[in-house]
Amino acid sequence: MGSAVRDHQQQLHPCDSLLLELNVIWDEVGEPDTVRDKTLLELEQECLDVYRRKVDQANRCRAQLRQSIAEAEAELAGICSAIGEPPVHVRQSNQKLHGLREELNAIIPYLEEMRTKKVERWNQFVHVLEEIKKISSEIRPSDFVPFKTPVDQSDLSLRKFEELTKELESLQKEKRERLKQVVDHLNTLHSLCEVLGIDFKQTVHEVHPSLDEAEGSKNLSNTTIERLASSVDRLREIKIQRMQKLQDFASTMLELWNLMDTPIEEQQMFQNVTCNIAASEHEITEPNTLSIDFLSYVEAEVLRLEQLKGSKMKDLVLKKKSELEEHRRRAHLIGEEGYSDEFNIEAIESGAIDPALVLEQIEAHIATVKDEAFSRKDILEKVERFLNACEEEAWLEDYNKDDNRYNAGKGAHLTLKRAEKARILVNKIPGMVDVLTTKIIAWENERGKEFTYDGYASSQCWMNT
Incomplete structure (x- = not known):
């Protein structure tokens, strides 16, 4: 092939150059026209197929870009709608975009x-929802149906978040109130268990x-x-x-201690x-004060x-009898006993009389003596003053008979003062008798019996003075 032909081939399109070279070869070979036409048709078809594939590939790429842009815009719009943000329009905000790739590349940062x-x-929603779930299971387990975190994320707006937050706050408030109730009950239970000696944890x-x-x-x-x-x-x-039981034990203890003069150290x-x-009830707070073991211990002591009381009953009867006689002596009721047979010690020792019954009597x-002594108190005080006046009267009579009463001597002035006071007191005796008589008559009318003093009727004493 000459240089002129080569120069001409170099100026042609590569496909034309190859076709020209193919014709030269066919000429040399002597290829028939039918074969040549068939081959050229095949080449043309193959070229069309290659172009078609490239066009299809380009179409698919364009479609994918458009779909990606549409999906990105849809996702972007969906997210904005879900979280309550204003929609983002990239193409409207940027008019300098050239081609679909630039448009997609411009959307991606906003989408991310x-x-x-x-x-x-969503993480904020999940946190609130989990808290709602947790608190609901604590305060309303019977009504609570376990739920999974909802997958519908179409509404993640601040309005929805505020609604959930308010619901959570309401549940938290209810939980605080319930927790306070529970803690108060637990504290009360702990105190009761301590006092009663009961296992708090088990309770x-x-x-x-x-x-x-x-x-x-x-x-x-x-x-x-x-x-x-x-x-x-x-x-x-x-x-x-148990408190009432303990107090009953305590009352019995005090009675028995007083009855038997139990030493303070033992008490x-x-x-x-x-x-x-x-x-x-609320004042008893010491641990184990009302436990079964402690009550048993106290009961055993009672x-x-x-x-011990049973073994000392005779001594107790004698002691109480002496106490009764002392009360009578102080009230000047001596001579009115009339109960010796009731408290016969020999009868107690022989078992003929129940000592407990004797003690009660x-x-x-x-x-009865204490009650009567109280009713006689005013009269007895006046009797004491009357008797004191009578003693002073007797002393004054002896003093007046003393011929040496005016002689100066040691203590003479004191004797004179006493004599003066005695005369004043003696002059009051008639008035004392009148008041005393009135009081005694009123007492006898009220009590329906005669007033006595050391066994003597009032008429035998001062009323005839």
Whole structure:
């Protein structure tokens, strides 16, 4: 091939150059026209196929870009709508974009930013929803249906978030109120269990196992609160019953101690019992004060004192009898006994009379004597003044008979002063008798019996003075 031909080929399109070279070869070979035409048709078809594939590929690429842009814009619009942000229009905001690729590349940063915002917003929703779920399961477990975190993220707006937040705050407030109730009940239960000597942990575990756990959430349902309140009422009732029992023991102890003159040192051992004899329910707070073991211990001591009382009954009867006689002596009721047969020691020793019954009778007599002594108090005081005046009158008579009464001597001036006072007092005797008589008559009318003084009727004493 000459240089001219080569230069001409170099100026042609590569396909034309190859076709020209193919014709040269065919000419040399002597290829028939039919073969040549067929081959050229095949080449033309193959070229068309290659172009078609490239066009199809370009179309698919364009379609994919358009779809990606549409999807990105749709996702961007959806996110903006979900989180309550104003929509973003990239093409409207940027008119200098050339081609679909630039448009897609311009949308992607906005989309990534909004995706990040959505994830952050969703995490906030998840946190609130989990808290709502947790608190709901604590305060309303019977009505609570476990739920999974909702997958519908179409509404993540601040308005929706505020609604959930308000719901959470409402639940948190309710939880605080319920927790306060539970804590108050638990504190009361703890105090009651301490006083009664009951296992606190076991008690609250029976109400609900979560209450016995140091960590973790506690069941705050209505049922739990009601069961706690019921436990408090039940233990308080037990406390009141045991308190009354302890106070009965304390009263019996004091009676027996007083009856048998129990030494103070021995009484001090049960000071923690007798100090609660008049205590109210809320005043008894010492641990184990009302435990079964402690009540049994106190009961055993009361039984011991009762047995000791039985062995000392004779001495107790004699002691109470002496006490009764002393009350009568002080009230000047001597001579009115009339009860010797009732308190016969020989009859007690022989078993003919129940000593406990005798003690009750003596106590009854003592109460009667005390009552009568109180009613006679005013009269007895006036009797004492009257008797004192009579003594001064007798002394004055002896003094007047003394011829040496005016002689100066040691203490003479004191004697003169006494004589002057005695004369004044003696002059008051008639008035004393009148007042005393009036008082005695009124007393006798009120009591329906005669007033006596050391066994003598008033008419035998001062009323005839």
